[in-house]
Amino acid sequence: MTKTLHIEVDPSLCASQERMISGELAYEELQQIQADIDPSSSAIRADLTFGKAGKFVVLTGRISANLVLQCAACLELVDYPVDIDVKLAIINDEARISLLADDYEPYLYEGDRLLISDVVEAEVALVMPTIARHDVCPIELPKSSTSKDFTHETEKKKNPFDALEKLKLN
Numbered sequence: 001m002t003k004t005l006h007i008e009v010d011p012s013l014c015a016s017q018e019r020m021i022s023g024e025l026a027y028e029e030l031q032q033i034q035a036d037i038d039p040s041s042s043a044i045r046a047d048l049t050f051g052k053a054g055k056f057v058v059l060t061g062r063i064s065a066n067l068v069l070q071c072a073a074c075l076e077l078v079d080y081p082v083d084i085d086v087k088l089a090i091i092n093d094e095a096r097i098s099l100l101a102d103d104y105e106p107y108l109y110e111g112d113r114l115l116i117s118d119v120v121e122a123e124v125a126l127v128m129p130t131i132a133r134h135d136v137c138p139i140e141l142p143k144s145s146t147s148k149d150f151t152h153e154t155e156k157k158k159n160p161f162d163a164l165e166k167l168k169l170n
């Protein structure tokens with residue numbers, strides 16, 4: 001059985017042990033982004049390692065998934081592969097963010113414990129598009145947006161003929 005990422009850890013302890021965390025987060029386990037993705041999405045896979053950079057606890061590794069989203073244009077499903085290079089500084093004291101080197105993105109948490117699935121979901125949420133769309137939709141789109149252009153185009157083409165008609169009448 002694959003290990004779930006729904007685990008709570010002590011970041012400082014993990015950092016001193018250089019603990020590695022590998023596992024998956026199934027659709028059913030999602031709390032932040034479940035409503036935004038289709039149930040046919042793959043589980044989110046993460047391989048993360050705790051460590052230290054100076055006085056900071058850092059979390060590095062990789063998060064990947066094959067998400068399935070709904071296309072805003074045609075409402076059909078669209079594949080959205082995700083592959084994230086994780087380089088986070090795990091911080092529970094906002095005041096320390098300013099001391100952080102540029103190499104790491106701050107991840108703020110409260111208290112002493114960190115829920116790994118929270119971090120993973122937040123990272124995926126960051127790379128997800130606000131509006132998902134196919135590059136080219138597999139089905140024909142409703143004409144509402146294109147019909148105007150079409151009419152406009154035919155009117156333009158008609159104009160020379162209208163002029164010609166007028167000339168003939170004269």
Ligand SMILES: [Zn+2]
Nearest residue numbers: 071074134137
């Ligand atoms: Zn589409």
